[in-house]
Every structure is written in C-alpha cells, then in structure tokens.
Amino acid sequence: MVGRFASWAYLGIALLFIFLPVLVLIQFSFQGGMAPVPPFDGPSLRWWAKVMANRKITDGLWNSLLVGLGSAFMATVLGFLAAYAMARKRRRLSGLYQFLLMAPITVSYLIIGMGLQIFFNHLGIGKSLWVIGIGHVVINLPLTFAILYSQLGEHQANIERAAYDLGASDARVVLEITVPMLWPSLLAAFFIAATLSWDEFVIAFLLSRFDVTLPVVIWSMLRSGLSPELNAAGTLVFGISILAVALVELLLWRARRNRA
Amino acid sequence: MTDRVEFRSVTKEYDGNVVVAPLDLSIAAGEFVVLLGPSGSGKTTLLNMIGGFASPSSGRVLIDGQDFTDLPPARRPTATVFQDYALFPHMSLAANVAFGLRMQGMAKPARLAKAEAMLELVGLKGFGKRGVHQLSGGQRQRVALARAMAVEPKVLLLDEPLGALDLALRRQMQEELVRLQKRSGATFVHVTHDQEEAMSIADRIVVVNKGRIEDMGPPDRVYLKPATLFAATFMGESNVLAGRVAAVSSGEIQVETPLGALVVPGSALLASDVHLVLRPEQLQLTPPANGFALGQARVEELSFQGTHCRCHCHMSGQDLVLRAPVSAGLKTGATVTLHAARDDVVVLKA
Ligand SMILES: Nc1ncnc2c1ncn2[C@@H]1O[C@H](COP(=O)(O)OP(=O)(O)OP(=O)(O)O)[C@@H](O)[C@H]1O
Ligand SMILES: [Mg+2]
Numbered sequence: 001m002v003g004r005f006a007s008w009a010y011l012g013i014a015l016l017f018i019f020l021p022v023l024v025l026i027q028f029s030f031q032g033g034m035a036p037v038p039p040f041d042g043p044s045l046r047w048w049a050k051v052m053a054n055r056k057i058t059d060g061l062w063n064s065l066l067v068g069l070g071s072a073f074m075a076t077v078l079g080f081l082a083a084y085a086m087a088r089k090r091r092r093l094s095g096l097y098q099f100l101l102m103a104p105i106t107v108s109y110l111i112i113g114m115g116l117q118i119f120f121n122h123l124g125i126g127k128s129l130w131v132i133g134i135g136h137v138v139i140n141l142p143l144t145f146a147i148l149y150s151q152l153g154e155h156q157a158n159i160e161r162a163a164y165d166l167g168a169s170d171a172r173v174v175l176e177i178t179v180p181m182l183w184p185s186l187l188a189a190f191f192i193a194a195t196l197s198w199d200e201f202v203i204a205f206l207l208s209r210f211d212v213t214l215p216v217v218i219w220s221m222l223r224s225g226l227s228p229e230l231n232a233a234g235t236l237v238f239g240i241s242i243l244a245v246a247l248v249e250l251l252l253w254r255a256r257r258n259r260a
Numbered sequence: 261m262t263d264r265v266e267f268r269s270v271t272k273e274y275d276g277n278v279v280v281a282p283l284d285l286s287i288a289a290g291e292f293v294v295l296l297g298p299s300g301s302g303k304t305t306l307l308n309m310i311g312g313f314a315s316p317s318s319g320r321v322l323i324d325g326q327d328f329t330d331l332p333p334a335r336r337p338t339a340t341v342f343q344d345y346a347l348f349p350h351m352s353l354a355a356n357v358a359f360g361l362r363m364q365g366m367a368k369p370a371r372l373a374k375a376e377a378m379l380e381l382v383g384l385k386g387f388g389k390r391g392v393h394q395l396s397g398g399q400r401q402r403v404a405l406a407r408a409m410a411v412e413p414k415v416l417l418l419d420e421p422l423g424a425l426d427l428a429l430r431r432q433m434q435e436e437l438v439r440l441q442k443r444s445g446a447t448f449v450h451v452t453h454d455q456e457e458a459m460s461i462a463d464r465i466v467v468v469n470k471g472r473i474e475d476m477g478p479p480d481r482v483y484l485k486p487a488t489l490f491a492a493t494f495m496g497e498s499n500v501l502a503g504r505v506a507a508v509s510s511g512e513i514q515v516e517t518p519l520g521a522l523v524v525p526g527s528a529l530l531a532s533d534v535h536l537v538l539r540p541e542q543l544q545l546t547p548p549a550n551g552f553a554l555g556q557a558r559v560e561e562l563s564f565q566g567t568h569c570r571c572h573c574h575m576s577g578q579d580l581v582l583r584a585p586v587s588a589g590l591k592t593g594a595t596v597t598l599h600a601a602r603d604d605v606v607v608l609k610a
Contacts, residue, residue: 155344161313162346165333166360166411180350257393 022238029231036228047228057233060217064198067129067213071136072194076186078137079144084178087152088160105142112138113206120207127209135203140193147192151185151255152178184255188248195244199237263322264289264447265310265415270319272305272471279305280471282319289414292441292448294458297468298494303451304419306468310449311417312336323415334363339413343420345404347392353379353403354388360411378406381440398429405437409444416441418450422457434461455495459483467491484539489608492537499543499580501536502610505529513607518578519554526607533610540570542604543582545596554598559590573598 028036030043051057082101086094104112116135117127125131156178163177179186201215208216218233265287272280280302287293295303308314309321312333321329328336339360348356354375361371376388382402392400401421408416418437422430438461441448452458458465459479466476467490475482475491486492489500503517505528514523515534528534547553557573557580568583571590575598582598584590 155346158342158344158346159348161333162340162342162407163348163359165311165313165338165340166407167334167363168359169334172363177348181348183350 025231025238026235028228029235031228031231034227036226036231047232050229051232051236054229056217056221057214060212060214061236063129063211064214067133067136067204068194068197071133071140071197072190074133074137075140075144075193076148076190079141079189080148080179080182080186082141082145083148083152084174087149088157101145102142104138109139109200109202110206113203116203117206127207129208129211129213131207132204132213135207136193136197136200139200139203140196143196144189144193147189148182148185151182156181184251188251188255191244191248191251195241195248198244199241263287264291264324265449266320266322266325267306267309268320268322270309270316270321272302272309272314273317278471280309280316283471283473285466285473285476287415287447287449289447290445292438292450292461292463294462294465295449295451295468296453296455296458296465296494298453301468302471303453303468305471307340307417307419307449307451310336310415311338311340313340337414338417339408339411339415340417340419341401341404341408341421343423345400347400347403347407349392351392352388353384353390353392353395356392356403357388357407357410359407364411374410375406378410379403381409381443382406382436397424398433401425401433402436405440409440409446412444413446415447415449416444418448420451420453422452430457431460437461459495465495467494469494484604485606486537486608489535489537489610492535492606492608497540497581499538499540499582501538501578503534503536505532505534515607518576520576522552522554522605524605524607525602526605528607528609535608535610537606537608538600538604540581541568541583542600543580544599544601545584545588547599548601550603551599551601554600556595557598559592559594559596562590562592 027040027042029047030045031047032041032044086098086101091097113135116131116138120127120131159181160173160177163173168176199215201219204213205216205219212220214233214237218230218237221227221230221233263286265285267283267285269282269284270280271278271282283306285306295306297303305314309316310323312328312331312335316329319329320327323337333340348359351359354372357375357378358371361374366374372388376385379385379387382405384399384402384406387399392403395403401424404421422433425433434457437448437450450461462479464476465479465482467474467482469490474494475487482491483495486495492498493500501515501517501519501522503515503522505513506516506521507514508528508530511525511527512523513526513528513534514521515536517536522536524536543554544551555575557575559571560574561572563570564586565583567586569586569588569590571582571584573580573582573596580598590596
C-alpha cells in the first residue's frame with residue numbers, strides 16, 4: 001500500500017518536474033500585465049492578440065510550417081525509397097550503405113549546420129529556406145529510414161510476393177501493396193520528421209538570413225528580454241508539436257493493431 | 261499427353277550448399293501431389309521453383325511442356341497459398357480475392373461477382389466487405405485459398421498451409437482441400453511435414469530428404485512398401501531389423517537377424533546387408549495365415565491408446581513396438597510370441 005503510494009508519488013513528481021516549466025510558460029502567455037512573472041493577473045488574450053498581429057512571428061510560423069512539411073515530405077520519400085531498396089534488393093555493400101544512411105544521427109546539429117554552410121558557400125548558393133529544408137532532410141533521413149526499414153520485414157515481403165504471384169508488376173506492387181500497407185508508418189515518419197524540423201534551432205539559425213523560422217524569431221526576441229508575448233509564441237510552438245506527436249502516437253497504435 | 265509440371269535434372273545451390281540434388285519429377289494434370297519431408301529437406305525450395313520465387317542452379321522447369329525456368333511468378337500459370345496467408349491487410353476480403361483478376365484487367369462488376377463466388381466456395385459467403393483483421397486463422401486460410409484459386413491457376417502451390425491451425429480445423433481443411441481440388445480440376449502441389457496429413461489428402465506422396473526424392477507413389481504403397489529406410493521411418497513408425505542375407509532362392513531370401521534366421525519373400529544379393537521393416541500393427545500376437553513366428557518377446561512398457569495398446573517389447577537385444585488389441589489384455593513383464601505375415605515384411609538394401 002505504501003509502496004504503491006510511493007510509486008504514484010514518484011510518477012507525479014517526475015511528471016511535474018518535466019511539465020511544470022511548460023505549464024508555467026503556457027499560463028503566463030495569458031498574463032494580463034507586462035511581465036511573465038508571478039503574480040498571475042490574467043487570464044487575458046492580449047499577448048496572444050499581439051503575437052497574431054506580429055508580422056515577424058506569423059511569417060516565421062509560415063516559414064517553419066513550410067520547411068517542416070516540405071523537408072518531412074522529402075525525408076519520408078527518400079527514407080522510404082532507401083528502406084525499400086535495402087530491405088528488398090540485397091546487394092553486397094548494403095551493410096555499408098546502411099551505415100552511411102544512419103551516420104548523420106551521430107553528428108551534432110552544429111557540425112551538420114556548419115558543414116552545410118561551408119558547402120553551400122562553396123557552391124555559391126545563398127542561405128534560404130530551401131537550404132534549411134535540405135539541412136532538415138539530412139538530419140531526419142536516418143530517422144525516417146530506420147522507422148520504415150523496421151516495417152519492411154519478411155512478413156511484408158511475403159505479402160508483396162503474393163501480389164507478384166497474382167500478376168502485379170513492380171510498380172503496382174509498390175504503389176498498391178507496399179505503400180498502402182505502410183501507410184500508418186509513413187505518416188508517423190512524416191510527422192516525427194515534421195516535428196523535429198518544426199522546433200529545430202541550430203541548423204535553421206546557421207542557414208537562414210532574411211527568411212527565418214519561428215525558433216529563430218523567438219531567439220531574436222529573447223535577446224530583448226522576457227515578455228508574455230514570448231510565452232504565447234513558445235506555447236504556439238509547443239502546442240503544434242504536441243498535436244503532431246499525438247498524431248504519431250495514434251498512427252503507430254493503429255499500425256500495431258493492424259499488424260496483430 | 262505432356263505433364264503439367266516437370267522438373268528436368270534440376271539442382272539448387274545456395275552459396276555452394278546443395279539444397280536440391282539433380283532431381284527429376286513429373287506431376288500430371290489434375291493430380292494432388294504432396295511433398296513430404298523433414299525440415300530443411302528442400303520442399304519449399306522445390307515449390308518456389310515451380311512458382312518462380314527461386315530459380316534452379318541448373319536444369320529446367322516445364323509447365324505443360326513449355327520451359328518456364330526463367331519466367332517471373334507473374335507470368336506463370338501458378339498461384340501460391342502461403343503459410344502465413346500473406347493477405348493484403350489494407351483491402352477488404354472481396355478486394356483480396358479479386359486482386360489477381362484486377363491485375364488481369366477484368367472489369368469491376370465481373371471480378372467482384374467472381375470474388376463473391378470464390379468466397380462462397382470456401383464457405384465465407386457474404387464476408388466480402390469485411391477486413392482481414394476480423395478473421396480467425398482458419399478463415400484467413402480460406403481467403404488465401406480463394407484468392408489463389410480465383411485466377412484459375414493450372415497449378416496451385418500450397419506451402420504448409422495448415423501449419424498454424426489446430427488439429428480439428430486442420431482435419432476439416434484437409435477434407436475441403438481435397439474437395440476443392442477435385443472440383444476445380446487444378447493440379448495441387450502441397451508441402452507438409454505431417455505424414456498423416458500427407459496420407460489423407462495425397463493422390464501421390466513424394467518423400468523428400470536432403471534435396472533428393474526418397475520415394476514416391478500412392479500413400480498406401482509408400483506406407484506399406486516404402487522404397488528406402490528413410491521413407492519407412494519418416495512415414496510413420498517402423499520396426500527395423502538389420503541383417504545379412506544368408507541364402508537366396510527363387511523369390512525368397514534367408515536373412516540372419518538379431519532375432520535369428522528369417523525367411524522372407526524378396527530378392528537380394530547373397531551376403532549383402534539388408535533391413536527388414538515391419539510396421540507396429542504388422543507384429544501380431546496370433547499366427548496369421550502364411551506367417552511365421554519371430555520368437556518370444558518380453559513386454560516392457562504398455563500405453564493405452566483407446567483403439568489399441570501401444571506396447572514396447574524386448575526380444576534378443578532388439579526393441580520392438582507393436583499395436584496390440586486392447587482385448588489381448590497384455591501385462592508388463594509378460595512373455596508373448598510375436599508373429600508376422602510373410603508378405604508384410606519389406607526388404608530394403610542397407
Ligand atoms: N535463401 C536461402 N539462402 C540460403 N539457404 C537457403 C535459402 N533458402 C533455403 N535455404 C536452405 O535450403 C535448405 C532447404 O530449405 P527449404 O526451405 O526448401 O526447406 P523445407 O523443406 O521447406 O523446410 P521447412 O519444413 O523447415 O520449411 C535449408 O537447409 C535452408 O537452410
Ligand atoms: Mg518450407
């Protein structure tokens with residue numbers, strides 16, 4: 001009985017430790033006064049209205065969405081193609097390819113960002129949202145590849161074999177069997193990549209100049225001190241992330257159920 | 261008439277390991293052939309070479325006299341029922357069954373009607389709109405069967421299709437397979453390592469071991485007169501007496517065995533080593549017509565099996581298994597005289 005209570009208490013404290021800062025951040029985005037510090041004198045939507053009217057923030061929001069969705073789409077497509085090739089067409093060097101595909105996961109974002117900056121500089125390509133998107137594809141490809149590769153097992157191969165056996169061509173098997181069969185995992189990979197791109201700061205900071213993403217906007221606003229407006233912007237970032245994560249959980253849960 | 265399927269000196273190697281030794285096999289149209297063998301004997305490999313999922317290292321695979329060795333599965337008049345069913349999880353049952361027809365370009369109303377008819381044939385009438393996840397294992401197996409048969413293959417390949425089902429369901433599905441096969445007239449090539457299943461469904465059993473055909477023929481022949489020691493021991497239980505031929509006369513040989521000299525019908529070279537094989541139910545407690553006595557045995561162990569008693573006996577250093585009628589009332593430790601009919605003894609070269 002006591003042990004049970006203790007374990008619940010422990011869980012409660014752990015969750016509080018993780019979420020209290022976030023909850024405070026959210027609460028003070030509804031602050032009435034000028035400073036995001038107690039006492040709380042809200043709730044008021046005044047800072048939210050200010051955020052929504054702030055061109056820098058709304059532009060950053062759109063840029064982030066654009067980069068997040070675009071780079072996640074590319075990372076998912078490329079990750080799927082790589083996973084499909086690795087899982088279905090065994091070649092002699094596939095171990096090496098797999099290592100090279102997964103390698104970026106061990107490199108820090110700072111190094112990747114610097115590398116890309118130098119590389120694009122050499123090519124004479126200026127900093128832009130495109131370049132940030134490419135950076136995010138680089139960091140997310142190992143993840144989408146790993147997720148999709150794990151879903152292309154022997155059972156799925158047998159299902160594809162059944163389709164070939166019934167007269168389907170390569171293209172039809174991929175489009176009508178493999179992709180629909182992996183649909184939940186593809187969406188999950190997409191949303192994980194989109195979430196990571198959405199609140200990624202280092203690469204976005206290093207590779208942006210005029211068009212910047214939301215985390216970079218927030219960072220530049222932070223330099224001029226705290227304000228409940230920043231809390232509202234942060235809450236926005238957090239809320240959209242949570243939404244995407246919930247979607248991923250739902251999709252993965254469905255994928256697991258379908259496999260059973 | 262040409263054979264439906266023909267293996268011509270086919271071999272298969274994986275990285276230098278010979279999985280199928282040079283092998284010839286002909287399967288007639290409309291035949292129900294069962295490939296029977298232990299795990300790793302090459303059954304799946306043989307099936308895959310008919311279906312196009314594996315290509316022989318050498319030799320040819322012919323279907324209806326035409327060389328299909330190098331054609332992919334999609335271009336072969338074969339269809340496969342996989343052990344794990346391999347149903348398309350994102351499609352309804354009707355769409356699953358109609359998939360092959362859609363690939364052939366059949367119009368939607370026609371293929372849905374056909375799918376419905378196929379589902380009815382396997383006892384799943386009205387299930388067309390359901391999803392794969394709402395089915396039991398036995399039902400999935402039926403859908404897999406309907407899906408493969410919908411394209412009207414000349415040859416249906418079944419790789420241990422009943423392996424995952426419980427015993428009662430397996431028996432029922434065995435009967436249904438035979439019924440479907442007779443009805444469709446298609447050639448069935450069925451892989452199993454269950455010898456009872458093989459005997460109950462096959463027109464012809466092909467006993468495979470280490471990539472070779474040990475024996476093939478109708479189930480009763482393979483069971484009663486196996487061609488090799490492996491076939492004798494794999495197809496049910498056998499008592500094997502090792503011996504040496506001591507005398508040969510026309511149609512009869514005398515064999516020195518641990519149980520003494522036995523005269524049995526057959527032919528063999530003088531002084532060659534042979535095995536004498538007798539099934540447990542062929543050892544009898546009363547002298548049969550045209551039989552002989554093997555000698556006195558001591559009953560070591562008895563187990564009641566309902567229809568009979570399974571009995572382990574010991575005789576001159578040889579262990580024997582027999583099926584005694586329950587009415588014989590055997591007791592452990594008793595001494596019995598064992599007999600066998602002459603014609604039951606199978607003589608195999610060692
Ligand atoms: N793709 C492969 N690569 C290497 N070896 C293989 C491959 N497929 C099969 N083998 C080998 O070939 C042999 C025969 O395999 P096969 O699958 O035909 O046996 P099987 O009779 O179907 O056995 P089971 O009853 O266990 O299914 C085995 O020793 C197996 O290890
Ligand atoms: Mg097998």
